[in-house]
Amino acid sequence: MKGKNLVYQRYRRSLENCSLLSEMDDPTFKSLISLFYEEKWPKNTCFIDENKFLCKFFIILQGRVKMYQIDEISTKEVTLFLLTKGDFMDLFCLLDGSRHKVYYQSLDDVRVLAAPMENLHKWLQKNPEYYKNLLSYAGKQLRMLEDYVSDITFTDISTRLLKLLITNVNKDSNNLELINDLSNKEIAFLIGSTRAVVNRHIQKLKKNGCVLTSRENLQVMNLPLLISLLEKKSTNS
Amino acid sequence: MKGKNLVYQRYRRSLENCSLLSEMDDPTFKSLISLFYEEKWPKNTCFIDENKFLCKFFIILQGRVKMYQIDEISTKEVTLFLLTKGDFMDLFCLLDGSRHKVYYQSLDDVRVLAAPMENLHKWLQKNPEYYKNLLSYAGKQLRMLEDYVSDITFTDISTRLLKLLITNVNKDSNNLELINDLSNKEIAFLIGSTRAVVNRHIQKLKKNGCVLTSRENLQVMNLPLLISLLEKKSTNS
DNA sequence: GATTTTGTGCTACTTAGGTAGTTTTTAATG
DNA sequence: CATTAAAAACTACCTAAGTAGCACAAAATC
Numbered sequence: 001m002k003g004k005n006l007v008y009q010r011y012r013r014s015l016e017n018c019s020l021l022s023e024m025d026d027p028t029f030k031s032l033i034s035l036f037y038e039e040k041w042p043k044n045t046c047f048i049d050e051n052k053f054l055c056k057f058f059i060i061l062q063g064r065v066k067m068y069q070i071d072e073i074s075t076k077e078v079t080l081f082l083l084t085k086g087d088f089m090d091l092f093c094l095l096d097g098s099r100h101k102v103y104y105q106s107l108d109d110v111r112v113l114a115a116p117m118e119n120l121h122k123w124l125q126k127n128p129e130y131y132k133n134l135l136s137y138a139g140k141q142l143r144m145l146e147d148y149v150s151d152i153t154f155t156d157i158s159t160r161l162l163k164l165l166i167t168n169v170n171k172d173s174n175n176l177e178l179i180n181d182l183s184n185k186e187i188a189f190l191i192g193s194t195r196a197v198v199n200r201h202i203q204k205l206k207k208n209g210c211v212l213t214s215r216e217n218l219q220v221m222n223l224p225l226l227i228s229l230l231e232k233k234s235t236n237s
Numbered sequence: 238m239k240g241k242n243l244v245y246q247r248y249r250r251s252l253e254n255c256s257l258l259s260e261m262d263d264p265t266f267k268s269l270i271s272l273f274y275e276e277k278w279p280k281n282t283c284f285i286d287e288n289k290f291l292c293k294f295f296i297i298l299q300g301r302v303k304m305y306q307i308d309e310i311s312t313k314e315v316t317l318f319l320l321t322k323g324d325f326m327d328l329f330c331l332l333d334g335s336r337h338k339v340y341y342q343s344l345d346d347v348r349v350l351a352a353p354m355e356n357l358h359k360w361l362q363k364n365p366e367y368y369k370n371l372l373s374y375a376g377k378q379l380r381m382l383e384d385y386v387s388d389i390t391f392t393d394i395s396t397r398l399l400k401l402l403i404t405n406v407n408k409d410s411n412n413l414e415l416i417n418d419l420s421n422k423e424i425a426f427l428i429g430s431t432r433a434v435v436n437r438h439i440q441k442l443k444k445n446g447c448v449l450t451s452r453e454n455l456q457v458m459n460l461p462l463l464i465s466l467l468e469k470k471s472t473n474s
Numbered sequence: 475g476a477t478t479t480t481g482t483g484c485t486a487c488t489t490a491g492g493t494a495g496t497t498t499t500t501a502a503t504g
Numbered sequence: 505c506a507t508t509a510a511a512a513a514c515t516a517c518c519t520a521a522g523t524a525g526c527a528c529a530a531a532a533t534c
Binding site: 069071073074076078080091092095096100102124125128129131132134135136138139141142143145146148149150152153154155192234 | 306308310311313315317328329332333337339361362365366368369371372373375376378379380382383385386387389390391392429471
Binding site for chain 1: 499
């Protein structure tokens with residue numbers, strides 16, 4: 001009994017930022033968490049066209065999962081979201097049980113909490129006020145996609161790359177996080193471009209002294225310069 | 238009393254497809270609708286940077302409202318959603334009361350149901366199960382934006398134009414709807430492009446006999462041809 | 475009915491970004 | 505350690521889409 005309590009507390013802490021759980025009292029939290037069990041996905045696990053997400057719901061505990069779409073014709077990719085601790089999969093399947101034409105891939109060794117869809121449905125029916133939390137989560141994603149759309153239509157690749165770098169620098173440590181160990185290809189998918197083009201722009205940033213690169217590694221060396229480059233873009237055009 | 242009942246029934250019918258109201262019994266419907274009053278917006282009313290949407294919530298009864306973003310620098314536009322009967326404004330402000338960097342403009346004479354935000358909040362607190370309906374609405378919008386993102390990154394303007402036309406042809410009447418009376422400029426904003434480019438492609442479609450145009454009017458003359466053009470795009474590349 | 479505004483059609487020009495191909499570097503594998 | 509595979513770096517080329525500018529037609533406004 002005491003041991004189980006400890007487990008709950010551990011989850012509570014590591015899911016601090018999970019919007020489904022926000023403002024949830026302890027008994028409710030326990031009733032919800034008891035629906036879940038832990039699952040591990042090794043790095044680079046792909047979930048392509050699986051039923052997995054139709055019958056189970058997942059909350060990420062640790063590691064990154066990219067949610068992406070593929071163009072069947074050109075086999076191009078776009079990453080829609082880089083999901084991390086506290087993110088869900090798949091909200092749509094939860095909503096209406098319909099297949100979501102979207103793929104998932106783990107970018108790290110990932111730990112998730114998994115629960116059968118129907119159990120979660122029952123729980124939500126008993127605790128409908130927590131739909132609100134899910135709604136606020138969906139809202140955040142909506143805004144992100146809105147910004148994605150306007151970024152793609154308004155700005156060029158180099159601007160998008162600058163923005164991506166700047167927003168992923170941790171203000172405290174001054175280090176690039178979350179995307180620092182991605183290949184040029186993955187970075188391209190994050191801003192809706194291709195490896196070659198992204199590399200072209202990264203070369204310029206290297207020559208400026210803005211960034212330093214090695215294989216699957218990007219470091220921001222001069223954040224102020226990056227920011228001023230971004231500002232120039234705004235005033236020029 | 239009888240008169241009020243009639244009004245309720247009228248709203249019920251005209252909001253058949255409104256997801257907030259789906260599977261709602263009559264007493265609940267009445268309790269909700271009584272929060273609202275009707276408002277009219279003349280054609281081309283713009284709501285730019287207004288507090289309006291922070292303190293009131295709207296459901297469209299009639300007419301189109303475009304929800305769009307503007308790039309301050311280039312003053313370019315993108316239309317994110319063409320809202321019609323049963324759509325809401327603004328879900329985000331409802332969610333967290335924060336300003337939503339998005340603009341609205343009526344494309345017709347529009348009738349809406351309006352309610353003070355706080356009243357709606359109270360009502361939802363009493364009827365939390367209807368958050369589920371809002372969530373499913375947000376879900377639909379999320380999917381639309383996902384498709385928007387992948388369309389923009391994967392396909393060229395002519396493909397996007399073809400898709401836009403095809404999806405807006407009413408299968409029964411065979412007529413172009415919803416976008417048939419838009420200017421080239423507005424069409425461009427719907428697919429993330431510019432007037433000149435869209436016009437260029439429309440000219441080709443005219444020469445093919447696919448469409449017929451006049452000032453602020455587009456007619457689809459040969460749907461099968463449009464569809465086959467779209468299919469060719471897929472097989473070619 | 476004169477004037478202004480707005481949408482359309484068309485030309486010519488520029489360019490960023492996509493594409494293809496090759497070399498080099500780095501890491502993983504047996 | 506040799507081999508293989510993947511990522512990165514770089515070159516050369518092409519094209520769709522954006523841009524600017526102008527002429528014309530159709531509405532809207534006065």
